[in-house]
Amino acid sequence: MQFQNRTEAGRLLAAKIYAYADRPDVVVLALPRGGVPVAYEVARALHAPLDVFVVRKLGVPGHEELAMGAIASGGTRVINREVVRAAGVSVEELEHVEAEERRELDRRELAYRDRRPVPKLAGKTVILVDDGLATGATMWAAVVALRQLNPARIVVAVPAASPETCAAFEPEVDEIVCAITPEPFGGVGRWYEDFGQTSDAEVRDLLRKAAQAR
Template identity: 50%
Template sequence: MELFPDRAEAGARLAERLLDAHDPVVLALPRGGVAVAVPIARRLGADLEVLVTRKIGYPPTPELGVGAIAEGGEPVFDLRLLDRLGMTPESVADVVERERRELARRVHAYRGDRPLPPLEGREVIVVDDGLATGGTARAALRAVATHKPAKVTLAVPVGARETVRSMRDEADEVVVLLTPIDFRAVGQWYERFDQLSDADVLELLGRE
């Protein structure tokens, strides 16, 4: 299966699948989702903004996500995973609070004091660079839903098949270009998959 050269090319290809959107707002999940979203917003002539999310990690192994939180939303937990780990949402309250602080820092870094654009009654396209477990995307979609948009589309270049299926319960539409059988990680489907910094995000948004 052909790889995407980079996030920008993936976004350009994804944009061609989104041309039916009517005056949408494109919300990118930083950091990687911003690089995918920029060519989409440009192709659609759409407003572009970031929607900040943070993974809630399992304390002994923070890389293992047991949930996620998005700005303006409540934490969304993988309750089955927590149960298997012998934990409850209350067990990670300290982690949630720490991630709330980091989320607020990033919101300020990316947008300053500006709120999200009005979403009520509008089409919203939520963009990330891929779907593995889908934790942050799920938190983002639920946060967006509280704004009462007319339609919510989740758009990603690549995703794990089971995760993509589960997202159809969270969004009105899910647009994905690749759902490989042998999906292991998002980065394996890109020739270039650099880690982006806050400065990279601001440059992509034209806010250096």
């Protein structure tokens, strides 16, 4: 099946996790930008607060797809020392990559959250939402970073994922929900009729609407 757009995908995904509706401990966090329209529908259906969790993967120089760590909302910083050591990354190189990604993270935080503090997540059930999982690298970074904030439970929920990636998350989180896991997968965009880029303005608008509905 194909989703018409991220809005429809969010509504269908919400139906899969409706057991989390009307619970005071639940917070829905979207990975911007594409995860926000999906998460907006999830949060609306579950009557849960919505926010963004901005995460930046720290890629090994020259092999950026290989994560040596991540930084995220709330000042979270995670470094995989084994990868850093194995890849021969110097302290200076690590600091340079982190500084570049920190600038982009700060830009997005300002653009989306407008200096609102990150919600308190300790002891909460956090539902992390994106528009899909291909390699899962960004979601992996988000999960690792989120753990540092001590939530009681981490649920990853996406409309579409490759079967292998969905299965790989099972031991990493408390629950993984992938609405569809088609094979061959061939990329997230393949499963949407409209997979246009989500703008910063749309992210801000949806976050504002979600806050007003609370």
